[in-house]
Amino acid sequence: MATEASKGRWLTAGLLAPSSIWFLIMLVMPLVVVAIFSFGERAPAGGYTASFTFEQYANLPARLKAFQNTLTLAPLGTVLTLLVAYPLAYYLAVKAPSRWKLALLVLVIVPFWTSLLIRTYAWIFILGGRGIPTLLEFIGIEGVRLINTPTAVVIGIVYIYLPLMVFPIFVSLEKLDKRLLEASNDLGGSPFRTFLQITLPLSIPGMATGCMLVFILLMGEFLIPAILGGGKVFFIGNALVDLFLQSRNWPFGAAVATTLVIIMLVIVSIYMRLMMRVSAHREDVSIM
Amino acid sequence: MSKSYKDDLPITAKKFMEEFRRYQNGSVSRRHFLGVTGLGTAMAVLGGAVPGALSSRKAHAAGDLGDRLVFSTWPNYFDPANIEKFTKDTGVAIQINTFGSNEEMLAKLQAGATGWDVFVPTNYTFETYVGEDLIQPLDLSRLPNHDPNSQEAIFAGPATVNGKIYGVLKNWGHTGISYNTDKLSKAPTSWKDFFDITMGEGSGHTIVHDYQLTTIGAALCAHGFSFNSNDPAELAQAEKTLIDAKPHLFAISSDIQPSMRSGDAWMTIAWNGDALQLNKDMPEIAYTLGTDGGEIWSDFYAIPKEAPHLNAAYAFIDFMLDPQVQVGEFNVHGYAIGDARVDALLPSDVSENPILFPAKELMSGLEFGAASTLTNPDRAELLARFKSA
Numbered sequence: 012m013a014t015e016a017s018k019g020r021w022l023t024a025g026l027l028a029p030s031s032i033w034f035l036i037m038l039v040m041p042l043v044v045v046a047i048f049s050f051g052e053r054a055p056a057g058g059y060t061a062s063f064t065f066e067q068y069a070n071l072p073a074r075l076k077a078f079q080n081t082l083t084l085a086p087l088g089t090v091l092t093l094l095v096a097y098p099l100a101y102y103l104a105v106k107a108p109s110r111w112k113l114a115l116l117v118l119v120i121v122p123f124w125t126s127l128l129i130r131t132y133a134w135i136f137i138l139g140g141r142g143i144p145t146l147l148e149f150i151g152i153e154g155v156r157l158i159n160t161p162t163a164v165v166i167g168i169v170y171i172y173l174p175l176m177v178f179p180i181f182v183s184l185e186k187l188d189k190r191l192l193e194a195s196n197d198l199g200g201s202p203f204r205t206f207l208q209i210t211l212p213l214s215i216p217g218m219a220t221g222c223m224l225v226f227i228l229l230m231g232e233f234l235i236p237a238i239l240g241g242g243k244v245f246f247i248g249n250a251l252v253d254l255f256l257q258s259r260n261w262p263f264g265a266a267v268a269t270t271l272v273i274i275m276l277v278i279v280s281i282y283m284r285l286m287m288r289v290s291a292h293r294e295d296v297s298i299m
Numbered sequence: 300m301s302k303s304y305k306d307d308l309p310i311t312a313k314k315f316m317e318e319f320r321r322y323q324n325g326s327v328s329r330r331h332f333l334g335v336t337g338l339g340t341a342m343a344v345l346g347g348a349v350p351g352a353l354s355s356r357k358a359h360a361a362g363d364l365g366d367r368l369v370f371s372t373w374p375n376y377f378d379p380a381n382i383e384k385f386t387k388d389t390g391v392a393i394q395i396n397t398f399g400s401n402e403e404m405l406a407k408l409q410a411g412a413t414g415w416d417v418f419v420p421t422n423y424t425f426e427t428y429v430g431e432d433l434i435q436p437l438d439l440s441r442l443p444n445h446d447p448n449s450q451e452a453i454f455a456g457p458a459t460v461n462g463k464i465y466g467v468l469k470n471w472g473h474t475g476i477s478y479n480t481d482k483l484s485k486a487p488t489s490w491k492d493f494f495d496i497t498m499g500e501g502s503g504h505t506i507v508h509d510y511q512l513t514t515i516g517a518a519l520c521a522h523g524f525s526f527n528s529n530d531p532a533e534l535a536q537a538e539k540t541l542i543d544a545k546p547h548l549f550a551i552s553s554d555i556q557p558s559m560r561s562g563d564a565w566m567t568i569a570w571n572g573d574a575l576q577l578n579k580d581m582p583e584i585a586y587t588l589g590t591d592g593g594e595i596w597s598d599f600y601a602i603p604k605e606a607p608h609l610n611a612a613y614a615f616i617d618f619m620l621d622p623q624v625q626v627g628e629f630n631v632h633g634y635a636i637g638d639a640r641v642d643a644l645l646p647s648d649v650s651e652n653p654i655l656f657p658a659k660e661l662m663s664g665l666e667f668g669a670a671s672t673l674t675n676p677d678r679a680e681l682l683a684r685f686k687s688a
Contacts, residue, residue, distance in 0.1 A: 056427055245683075
């Protein structure tokens with residue numbers, strides 16, 4: 012009787028079914044709908060009429076600037092977030108007294124308990140004329156303009172995305188084998204050299220995960236440019252909001268969204284391959 | 300035994316009604332309301348439970364009104380006390396839905412089976428609603444409080460399509476320029492001034508709306524063209540003005556109040572409701588219409604084609620048209636009613652306020668936004684080029 016094996020297969024199928032159906036309905040189907048819409052035409056009063064045309068894709072250069080802005084500010088925002096997050100994660104994982112660790116970690120999460128919109132809105136007042144620029148005037152620096160500039164958008168990005176970067180790095184530093192650091196010390200390595208040759212390479216997986224989380228979310232960002240950029244910094248996310256909610260040009264919006272998904276797939280798969288090569292290389296080194 | 304059954308309730312009756320009013324106003328979401336009150340059940344349960352809870356049913360002269368009515372409107376655009384009074388007088392419980400835009404309302408009605416009895420469309424939507432057969436003509440004989448002679452024909456006009464009347468006037472307003480008199484040496488009087496000041500004295504301190512109708516409309520008016528122009532050559536000139544002005548702008552945003560209040564922004568395109576609130580708190584922020592034109596709008600009470608509670612719908616609209624009731628509405632939302640009988644009841648500092656009631660000669664240049672202007676894809680693309688420039 013082969014029932015043992017077939018029973019096992021049915022069990023596997025049964026256990027996978029709920030998540031597969033969920034995946035199909037919540038992820039695959041909406042993407043298919045978006046792809047179908049992108050070949051349609053805009054109805055005269057807005058919305059979608061069925062058709063098969065490449066017109067929407069031919070029109071993509073009309074949003075070139077938005078793609079450029081996103082593809083410049085998303086990597087820049089990711090790198091800056093990494094630079095700010097690393098020392099914080101390092102402190103939390105390595106330096107912080109262990110009885111404070113949990114409390115400090117909770118402090119990093121606390122901002123998530125308030126609405127993203129409200130936290131971003133609060134920065135209007137910090138960066139606005141009566142905020143930081145007024146403080147700078149006290150020390151003699153006049154005429155600084157922060158709110159509604161690309162700088163304000165980058166500040167907002169670093170603030171909002173910081174926890175997403177801190178946690179993966181924290182986890183990889185936390186797992187770090189302290190004996191390696193002692194060994195380096197015993198062999199006469201300076202603290203700086205120990206950091207460069209041991210700590211930093213071993214935290215690459217955490218940095219890679221954090222960067223990917225932040226970068227992917229940043230590519231779809233629209234709230235921070237709208238609120239802290241005063242609507243003058245135009246991301247793909249903002250173009251999509253306008254196309255779907257204001258001008259109700261769904262087919263063109265769908266074409267822009269599909270293009271964004273394709274760009275993301277290309278970037279993320281190159282990135283993954285690169286990261287896998289880096290970690291494979293590292294294992295070679297450690298075996299040697 | 301001092302413990303009362305009330306101690307175990309998740310919320311007191313008074314607090315419940317407060318939360319219920321906030322929810323009806325659209326100030327809080329349904330999820331918040333259901334969470335806070337501990338109801339956690341569907342709206343249907345609430346709708347069924349409230350008529351009995353709020354009032355004993357009374358007979359009404361206008362025949363059988365039923366016990367419920369569904370009213371779709373904009374957030375903070377009605378007086379909760381009036382809603383309560385109607386329910387008390389008639390036994391009809393009102394369920395209120397609030398929406399963020401006409402486009403959203405249209406999408407809901409197009410999808411069908413809304414169950415709405417009364418809704419509040421804006422001037423430019425009537426052609427679309429009639430074209431799509433989503434709205435019914437009104438039998439004015441069932442609205443004794445409606446008096447066309449006390450209304451300016453210009454405000455009520457857009458609800459008439461093909462000779463039939465599909466809505467009665469609720470409120471009207473206009474779009475002009477709010478500016479800080481402490482910051483600018485010369486007051487703007489036209490949209491041409493608006494852009495000249497933006498690129499001159501006011502550089503870095505001007506806001507335009509993140510809305511193609513008003514922002515492109517303003518640039519068109521500055522060139523002496525129609526606010527509603529769809530002419531490619533005229534739109535090209537408006538685009539040049541907007542793109543030239545962009546480096547001098549403080550923001551492209553419809554959320555004008557925080558920056559005007561903080562003093563970061565000195566001048567902005569403004570709907571007169573925003574202008575009135577700013578002026579009330581900061582008298583130095585004045586408001587003017589452009590001598591070269593601009594937008595006027597009006598909102599209406601109307602009845603969808605498939606309204607399930609028609610008797611209640613007429614009774615409710617007629618109730619809302621009562622001048623005393625209208626005064627209550629005005630005190631809550633601050634938009635002009637457009638009814639001479641109501642204006643006569645307002646205190647003189649209100650009825651003579653130029654932000655609500657501008658001089659006739661300024662009004663004559665204003666235009667209603669047209670459906671074709673709003674749905675014009677060329678104007679949408681123009682705005683996208685302006686925003687990404």
